[in-house]
Amino acid sequence: MSSVDARLQELGLALPEPAAPLFSYVPTVITGNTLYLSGQVSRKPDGSFHTGKVGAGHLSIEEGQEAARSCVMTGLSQIKASIGNLDKVVRVVKVVGFVNAAQGFTDMPKVINGASDLLVSIFGEKGKHARSAVGVAELPLNVAVEIEMIVEIAI
16 A cells, blocks of 8 residues: 555545546646646535535535545546556645635635645645635536646656
8 A cells, every 4th residue: 555545544535436537638647747637626425516606605615625625536536547656746736726606705715725735634745735726607517616736746
């Protein structure tokens, strides 16, 4: 068992099966020692989606954070499928988080903290990253959150 797998187990977390892309793209692209992860949408453990807008009487910040964490877990399953072992992650370089925001909602960074904090819990210092947290009017399939990442890997 890899050290990252052991850490996931210690945290009581299990990676979902990597989902097939729903549209015309590939989940990851590797060039040199950089892995680009396509946007991962917020899925529940049963495979359904965390849907709806965050804020203004819709989903709470905490529900948005849970959706962001689910994006990370889905993303890590795609990364593992691509490189075989999450111990090959040298550094999470950048996270871009999109929040399906209700009109007037401005706490996108708090929502995406769900993803950022989880990455640090899993990878420690290697999980600290640059980040953007963006509110959008709509996301595909009405999901609550979408996360993409850039990751440095050992080749």
